[in-house]
Amino acid sequence: MKVTVVGTGYVGLVTGACLAQVGNQVLCVDADADKIARLRAGEVPIHEADLPAMVQEATAGERLGFTTNIAESVAHGDFLFIAVGTPADEDGSADLRQVLAVADDIGRYLARPAIIINKSTVPVGTAVKVRAHIAAALQERAVDVAFDVVANPEFLKEGAAVADFTKPDRIIVGTDSVAAAEQMRALYAPFNRSHDRLMVMDPLSAELTKYAANVMLATKISLMNELAGLAERMGADIEQVRQGIGADPRIGYSFIYPGCGYGGSCFPKDVRALAHSARQYDFDTPLLTAVERVNDRQKGLLERKVVGVLGEDLTGKTIAVWGLAFKANTDDMREAPSRVLMEALWRRGARIQAHDPEALEEALRIYGERYALQLCRDPYAACAGADALVICTEWPQFRSPDFIRMRHSLRRALIVDGRNMYDPATVRAEGFTYLAIGRP
Template identity: 55%
Template sequence: MKICVIGSGYVGLVAGTCFAESGNTVICVDVNQEKIEGLKQGILPIYEPGLKELVLRNSAEGRLSFTTDLASAVKESLICFIAVGTPPGEDGSADLQHVLAVAREIGRNMEGFKIIVDKSTVPVGTADKVRRAAQEELDRRGAAYEFDVVSNPEFLKEGAAIDDFMKPDRVVIGADNVRTAEIMKELYSPFMRKTNRLIVMDVHSAEMTKYAANAMLATRISFMNQIANLCERMGADVSAVREGIGSDSRIGYDFLFPGVGYGGSCFPKDVKALIKTAEECEYDFVLLKSVEEVNERQKAILIDKMIAHFSRDNGASPLAGKTIAIWGLSFKPRTDDMREAPSIVIISKLLEMGATVLAHDPEAVKEAKKIFGDRITYTSTNQYEILKGADALAIITEWNEYRNPDFERISASLTAPVIFDGRNLYNPRRMKEIGFTYHSIGRNGSAFTG
């Protein structure tokens, strides 16, 4: 099939590339000329494992191309995916200006039947607005071309997006037209060869499904973080609790790891947007408001632990003059995404309290520099470099490189063997045995080794 994907960010680039990999002819469109020129040269605007290789191969084989010319891309394509950003407004609602601007451009340029697909995460009712925006442009032209609007939300995990797209848990298609639904089934059929996981529903339900899924996962994370905080106070071990409740088949183990809160481009934005959607319907979504509040508090939990630890030495300004080494800047491993990352809150608070920050991350240094500039010191190569002379190490992102480090080297580099572990990577009993003062989340020095 001939497809255009409008918006060459994370969602658009992954979707366009994977569709090309399954044999379709795909044009990726973006208004950013620099980004498009980079993509033509194989320079990707994001880091995602395996994506660059697919972009290079499909570009070389002529199935994948990049342009700023939206008009020609629309004219050449049967299916037009809208994958532009929907950033939260000041009130938490999703900003649809870019989505609707693209819909109008499609209406101005379509010449024949088109399927317009909302791939961006959008509130319930957006497909109706997209339809109206495109139809208004057709009416203005005096054209009578038929088109349909589909909701096809993405369910990609950053760091595993290629596998998620090529071997999906499910593909949700929201379509109110049987013919259009069949075309979308055909498009996704290469990804359904082992098991058909394609679910067709009405458009409004598909739009709600995306928000509901992310809100549920965010709720599990915030719930487990509250359990972890309670475990510390009660002398329980959250790792043991997680094993105990996760073994229940009704609950399972996923998204039950306590830590310093969730971040990224989806959970924070979608929770806010669903709360706002509920308010517009005059419904008070109390549970989600609490999920958001818990997450914001959790991002500061390592700071609280540092203040408690260093107040023994430094009285009223416990972190002033201290040097803290940070491992992990991105909101999760295997990505360079810093959006809503807990590291931003933690580092900002450290700087505010007079500490010096040295940071390592395998991929996110470039993004971090956009936020902190020269206020902190960075490295993306040797994770041990930043430890020399630091008063403590804080672990914020669970990159594999941090899971089994050289503890002797860490101890020798720090002024004192102190670790604040925001991801519970190490065994508390072992850390105590090798001489570390070790602060983790919800374990309180427990000897549990599961």
């Protein structure tokens, strides 16, 4: 089948590569010429396991191509995926400008029947808007082409994106057209073999399903973080509590880890966007507001713990930070807790020595070269002469460190662990002051 993917970010590139791997002819288009040049040269601009090999193989097999030419790409596909960004606008609403600009482009160049598939996370009702934009552009050209708009939200997780796409929990297809649903079923058949995971529903429900999934997960995190704050004050250990509640099959163990707050390109903006949508319906969503408030407070917790030991004025102090990405196995630093921490510590006069296995380049892109930030390839180099080590990301590489080396590198044996990576008794026995989340 001939597939076009507009937007080659985390979602678009994974979608394009996975669809090309199973034999489709895929053309990926992006407005970012630099990104397309790198992809054409075989370089994958994001850190995602298995993706570089898949992209290189599919490109060599001439099943995957990259272009900046939107007219050429619209002409290519029978299936046209929209996978561009929907960042939060200032008022918290999802900014649909990229999505609607693509819809306008499609309407400007569409010349034969196609299915337009929206993979971006968009407010309920966007499929209708996309259809209207395409229809208006076609009308301007006085062209009559049949097309369907399908809501097909994406549930992949950064760090496991290829596995999530190729072995999905569910494939949500939002359409009222029986024919479009059947074509979508055929396109997804290679990823839907062991049992049927494709659910057809109306587009509004499909769009809301994506937000509902993300706010449910964000709610679990904020609730655990709130309980962690309570545990800390009551002298209880949230890690024991976590296991105690996880054993209940109605609750389960997944996604109930306390930490330093959720980040990334999805949860923060999606919680805000759904709350904003609710306001437009004049419907109060106190729970969503609380989820965000708890998360904002949690992101400030690591700074408060550092200040609690080292004092308000950190001038002349150096803080080591392990983990810059918003979670492990990605280089994505969008809304990462590490950024809130570093920016707060800088305001107090501290210097940062930071290590991350994958996100150093991204940190350099965001913050540039500056005296107050030294990026270290080696985790122990980041500790050298520092007054504290703060852990922001749960990278597996940090699970079993050489505590003796850490103690010798740090000027002061203080670990503030935003991910509860270690057994407090072990770390204290190694001579550290150890502050974790929700642990006595």
